[in-house]
Amino acid sequence: MRPVQRRREKNTDEDRPEESMSASPDHDHDEAHTGPIKTPQQLAWAVLFAFVVPVVVIIMLANYVSTAAKPAAGTGALDAQAVAERIAPVAHVQVKSANDVSAMKTGEQVFQAQCAACHATGAIRS
Numbered sequence: 001m002r003p004v005q006r007r008r009e010k011n012t013d014e015d016r017p018e019e020s021m022s023a024s025p026d027h028d029h030d031e032a033h034t035g036p037i038k039t040p041q042q043l044a045w046a047v048l049f050a051f052v053v054p055v056v057v058i059i060m061l062a063n064y065v066s067t068a069a070k071p072a073a074g075t076g077a078l079d080a081q082a083v084a085e086r087i088a089p090v091a092h093v094q095v096k097s098a099n100d101v102s103a104m105k106t107g108e109q110v111f112q113a114q115c116a117a118c119h120a121t122g123a124i125r126s
Contacts, residue, residue: 037043076082096103105113118124 037046098104
């Protein structure tokens with residue numbers, strides 16, 4: 001008598017559950033999808049730190065910014081003249097009549113008055 005040979009079918013996903021990529025509900029992956037907070041006490045600490053830490057950081061930054069070195073009341077930095085110099089505009093505009101020949105300057109006169117200080121000494125090459 002001849003031994004009976006059984007035919008083996010090809011391997012299926014059911015034969016190899018570790019290689020299966022199906023999303024069947026019988027897989028036990030519940031533990032992998034939980035978060036780091038497991039108890040109510042841990043939740044309370046997390047909520048406390050989530051609110052307290054940013055508030056403390058903001059208060060510390062505001063304190064750092066607002067306590068910069070400021071001039072004291074007894075120094076000359078708060079005198080009216082010193083304040084006026086600090087808030088004065090950088091440039092002044094002078095409007096003169098074009099009919100006044102004595103107020104008009106030639107290009108050479110303007111160069112000597114304004115530009116020659118740097119250009120004539122060689123500090124700025126031009």
